[in-house]
Amino acid sequence: MARVEAEVYHIPVMLQECLDGLNLTSDEIYVDGTLGGGGHTAAMLERAPEGAVIVSFDADEQAINHCSSRFAEELSKGESSRLRLMHANFATMAEVLKGEHVQGVLLDLGVSSYQFDHHHRGFSFRMAAPLDMRFTPDGLTAADIVNTFTEEQLVNIFRDYGDEPQSRRIAKAIVQRRSIAPFTTTVDLRDVVVQHIPPQHQPKTMARLFQALRIAVNDELGRLQHTLESIIPLLAQGARIVVMSYHSGEDRIVKNVFRDHPEQLRILTKKAVEAAPEELARNPRSRSARLRIAERR
Numbered sequence: 058m059a060r061v062e063a064e065v066y067h068i069p070v071m072l073q074e075c076l077d078g079l080n081l082t083s084d085e086i087y088v089d090g091t092l093g094g095g096g097h098t099a100a101m102l103e104r105a106p107e108g109a110v111i112v113s114f115d116a117d118e119q120a121i122n123h124c125s126s127r128f129a130e131e132l133s134k135g136e137s138s139r140l141r142l143m144h145a146n147f148a149t150m151a152e153v154l155k156g157e158h159v160q161g162v163l164l165d166l167g168v169s170s171y172q173f174d175h176h177h178r179g180f181s182f183r184m185a186a187p188l189d190m191r192f193t194p195d196g197l198t199a200a201d202i203v204n205t206f207t208e209e210q211l212v213n214i215f216r217d218y219g220d221e222p223q224s225r226r227i228a229k230a231i232v233q234r235r236s237i238a239p240f241t242t243t244v245d246l247r248d249v250v251v252q253h254i255p256p257q258h259q260p261k262t263m264a265r266l267f268q269a270l271r272i273a274v275n276d277e278l279g280r281l282q283h284t285l286e287s288i289i290p291l292l293a294q295g296a297r298i299v300v301m302s303y304h305s306g307e308d309r310i311v312k313n314v315f316r317d318h319p320e321q322l323r324i325l326t327k328k329a330v331e332a333a334p335e336e337l338a339r340n341p342r343s344r345s346a347r348l349r350i351a352e353r354r
């Protein structure tokens with residue numbers, strides 16, 4: 058039953074490739090930085106030796122609540138539990154795990170299907186909801202950004218985080234529209250796109266804008282870079298870092314951080330690994346996934 062619920066919450070992407078990449082063979086600590094529905098964490102618990110401990114982070118309270126139920130039995134073992142759930146940003150993992158020997162870290166970036174499908178967070182343009190997009194209820198919302206950033210800043214966000222070819226046109230339209238009324242919901246943003254972009258391009262444009270705003274709201278690229286750099290000193294020899302990205306900006310950061318630490322890291326994936334055709338057919342979310350793996354020397 059728990060497994061069925063978790064699959065509805067989010068179908069884990071490239072599960073086998075991630076498990077192989079993590080090389081779960083030691084009685085040490087393995088970290089899942091992006092717990093979500095717990096798909097990868099569950100498989101890590103199954104695959105890792107009895108003495109290993111899995112520490113799983115999520116900034117989103119709903120993911121933690123969902124997984125507290127999913128893993129209730131394991132968590133009920135208290136001190137001897139092989140799983141620890143951390144309701145925290147993964148950017149804090151080096152601080153949280155200071156002094157520990159970490160044997161592997163997994164990051165499956167972005168948002169879960171559950172977050173997309175639950176309209177009140179404003180992650181999806183398909184549903185009317187407040188224009189929020191924060192993983193945790195602090196800091197600027199997506200509405201704050203579209204209502205207060207300069208036109209040039211909006212152009213940069215849409216271009217750099219969404220690869221949006223019409224960034225300039227959309228940013229200009231947003232600035233015009235907000236002088237009449239501030240943006241409050243996903244529908245307000247959709248209306249701007251509907252007015253300025255031909256119908257056949259609208260869904261892709263909206264997907265790119267929403268992704269770009271979400272990345273900006275949660276400082277996803279800054280936190281990714283910080284996390285990768287700060288975790289390297291905690292990695293035991295032979296430990297693996299396995300990162301799955303869904304956007305070229307994320308993938309570039311992973312590639313560059315791996316490449317910029319040649320004395321500490323050996324890159325195990327010369328090219329980013331993509332999902333196999335069977336998985337692509339089964340799970341459309343795997344289409345944009347790019348997996349990179351490095352090993353601590």
Ligand SMILES: C[S@@+](CC[C@H](N)C(=O)[O-])C[C@H]1O[C@@H](n2cnc3c(N)ncnc32)[C@H](O)[C@@H]1O
Pocket residue numbers: 067068069070090091092093094095096097098114115116117120145146147148165166167168169170192280
């Ligand atoms: C793609 S989902 C992970 C799905 C998970 N691997 C599974 O199999 O169910 C990404 C998750 O990471 C969380 N997340 C994204 N960025 C985060 C961050 N900087 N810190 C902590 N959690 C984050 C999101 O809230 C979301 O639940």
